[in-house]
Amino acid sequence: MKPSFVDLFLKYGVHTDKETIHHYGFWYDRWLGDHENMSRILELGCDCFGCGGLLAFSEYFPNAAVVGLDIHYHKIADEARQNNRISLVTGNVYQYETTTMIRNQFPAPFQLIVDDCLHDPEDQLKAFRLWSPLLATDGLYLIEDIYDLSQLSQILSLWTLDWDITLGDSRELFSGTYKESLMLCLRRRCPEQSPV
Ligand SMILES: C[S@@+](CC[C@H](N)C(=O)[O-])C[C@H]1O[C@@H](n2cnc3c(N)ncnc32)[C@H](O)[C@@H]1O
Numbered sequence: 001m002k003p004s005f006v007d008l009f010l011k012y013g014v015h016t017d018k019e020t021i022h023h024y025g026f027w028y029d030r031w032l033g034d035h036e037n038m039s040r041i042l043e044l045g046c047d048c049f050g051c052g053g054l055l056a057f058s059e060y061f062p063n064a065a066v067v068g069l070d071i072h073y074h075k076i077a078d079e080a081r082q083n084n085r086i087s088l089v090t091g092n093v094y095q096y097e098t099t100t101m102i103r104n105q106f107p108a109p110f111q112l113i114v115d116d117c118l119h120d121p122e123d124q125l126k127a128f129r130l131w132s133p134l135l136a137t138d139g140l141y142l143i144e145d146i147y148d149l150s151q152l153s154q155i156l157s158l159w160t161l162d163w164d165i166t167l168g169d170s171r172e173l174f175s176g177t178y179k180e181s182l183m184l185c186l187r188r189r190c191p192e193q194s195p196v
Pocket residue numbers: 015016017018043044045046047048049050051052053054069070071072091092093094116117118
């Protein structure tokens with residue numbers, strides 16, 4: 001049986017905080033569980049613990065090309081380095097030139113983009129504006145670690161009129177409240193679903 005994201009984030013738990021510090025696996029399973037054939041994935045901010053998120057994506061989607069983007073790599077797990085479906089790119093997520101570099105290297109649109117880089121709402125908006133154009137029409141854009149949902153909603157609102165947004169709230173999985181347990185899933189609305 002195919003492992004769940006919860007299983008995979010725990011399996012690679014030394015190299016990612018997605019199910020150790022956070023509990024995001026439940027939401028990944030809910031949002032990506034019926035996507036059998038995701039083939040191009042980009043994670044913004046992927047190192048920190050050793051690129052375990054990339055390893056989990058690559059194992060869950062065995063045909064996917066998985067691209068990680070980080071400003072520097074200090075902790076890359078050997079498995080990530082040796083995985084020929086994982087590409088590790090060095091660059092600043094918040095510079096337009098980096099989007100051009102990625103487009104040149106990987107011309108086809110991504111079906112999944114995960115922002116796990118800086119968690120300030122202004123940075124999350126900046127990343128969304130820069131990187132969402134690289135998303136396939138039916139792709140998903142996930143933002144992890146929402147510190148201030150009302151502030152982020154306010155600043156995102158103008159830019160996401162054509163997007164359906166779902167909140168993943170893992171606070172109840174913690175014994176106390178933990179501010180970094182919210183994530184968002186954004187999906188571009190099909191034209192026929194747009195309000196008239
Ligand atoms: C929360 S960690 C990523 C955790 C990883 N995604 C995981 O699943 O364990 C954030 C990462 O963003 C990177 N980062 C910070 N500022 C950046 C920038 N301006 N451009 C690219 N990467 C950046 C850091 O180097 C760090 O590796």
